[in-house]
Amino acid sequence: MVVDKLSDDEIDRLFQALADATRRDILQRSLTETLSVSRLAGSYEMSFAAVQKHVSVLERAGLVVKERRGREQLVRTDRDALQQARRALDDLEATWHARVSRMADLLSADPGTTR
Amino acid sequence: MSITSVEKDYDTLTITLIADFDAPTERVWQLWSDPRQLEGWWGPPTYPATVEQHELTPGGTVTYYMTSPEGDKYRGWWRIASVNAPLSLEFTDGFADDEGNPMPDMPVTATIVQLSEHDGGTRMQLRSHCDSRAHMDKLIEMGMIEGLTEAVGQMDALLAV
Numbered sequence: 001m002v003v004d005k006l007s008d009d010e011i012d013r014l015f016q017a018l019a020d021a022t023r024r025d026i027l028q029r030s031l032t033e034t035l036s037v038s039r040l041a042g043s044y045e046m047s048f049a050a051v052q053k054h055v056s057v058l059e060r061a062g063l064v065v066k067e068r069r070g071r072e073q074l075v076r077t078d079r080d081a082l083q084q085a086r087r088a089l090d091d092l093e094a095t096w097h098a099r100v101s102r103m104a105d106l107l108s109a110d111p112g113t114t115r
Numbered sequence: 116m117s118i119t120s121v122e123k124d125y126d127t128l129t130i131t132l133i134a135d136f137d138a139p140t141e142r143v144w145q146l147w148s149d150p151r152q153l154e155g156w157w158g159p160p161t162y163p164a165t166v167e168q169h170e171l172t173p174g175g176t177v178t179y180y181m182t183s184p185e186g187d188k189y190r191g192w193w194r195i196a197s198v199n200a201p202l203s204l205e206f207t208d209g210f211a212d213d214e215g216n217p218m219p220d221m222p223v224t225a226t227i228v229q230l231s232e233h234d235g236g237t238r239m240q241l242r243s244h245c246d247s248r249a250h251m252d253k254l255i256e257m258g259m260i261e262g263l264t265e266a267v268g269q270m271d272a273l274l275a276v
Contacts, residue, residue: 089123092224092245093130097118100134100239102156103146104117112142 017061022046023054027077030064036072119238129244136237140230143237144201147171147228154179162189167215171198177206178215192217196225204228222246 017023022044029035029043041051055075058064067074119133136143146152150166158164162181169177177193190211197205209223217223226243 089125089128089130089245092243093121093123093132096130096132096241096243097121098159099156100117100132102160103134103143104136106146106152106155107136107138107142111138112145 013061014063017057017063020054020057022051023058026051026054026075027058027063030075031077034067034074034076036074037066038072040075127244128246129242132239132241132243134239134241135233136239137235138237140232140237141201143230143239147204148200150177153177171195171200171204173197177208178211188213190215202230 018027025044026040029040037052037055038048040055041048044051055064055066058075059066064075064077067076117134117136119135120131121133122131123129124131146156148171150169153169154164154166157166157179158181162183164179164181166177166179171177173195175195175198177195178190179192180188180190182188190213191208192211192215193206193208195204195206197203205225205227207223207225210218210221212218222245224243224245226241229240231238231240
């Protein structure tokens with residue numbers, strides 16, 4: 001979720017999604033664990049269908065993703081963070097590429113005498 | 116080309132790199148153990164590194180800064196986990212503030228370097244693990260979502276009046 005790149009429509013959906021205590025609670029809980037819709041439904045005094053609807057609103061806002069595992073639907077927070085982490089790893093690779101080539105340059109300038 | 120192979124594991128956020136150098140192991144080790152030589156490769160030429168503290172002992176600290184073309188200094192630190200000269204080195208590194216203290220919210224990288232003789236030269240195997248996912252998770256957990264939900268909570272409260 002990159003807030004500065006959202007369109008007005010997306011921001012509306014985001015705030016709509018967040019403007020409900022149950023949905024905020026679902027969001028908080030799916031940050032720390034991956035829960036099935038039925039497990040979530042068990043925690044609230046409302047129907048399975050109602051909870052599923054809340055999850056759909058969150059999903060449309062791009063705040064959670066649903067995954068099907070067997071007969072269960074799992075809800076977890078969508079992590080743009082994962083993308084960020086991938087980028088961090090790509091950066092780290094580029095950094096080490098450059099470092100190794102500088103190491104090689106230093107070694108060819110002064111290969112040492114112990115050999 | 117010195118790099119023989121690079122593997123990236125996006126699940127564990129670990130990079131494994133193998134590089135072969137045409138120099139003896141002792142010589143390659145000096146690139147790590149001699150602060151003046153470390154300065155020659157750790158930072159890019161445009162951001163040259165200056166190593167201040169350099170204690171390659173278990174629990175020891177390396178501190179350095181890199182100087183930008185504009186003259187700004189960016190500080191970093193290493194914490195040494197283990198050393199076995201001239202064969203292996205294990206350390207974590209990260210960014211530091213102006214006083215050289217590690218910055219708690221910045222990503223930290225844990226690296227293991229192993230040197231061995233290979234084809235008359237030296238093979239360097241390096242495994243580097245970045246914990247930025249944990250950091251991003253934490254940022255999201257602590258800041259972004261919380262900030263948004265708080266803001267919306269306040270809106271709720273205002274609307275309820």
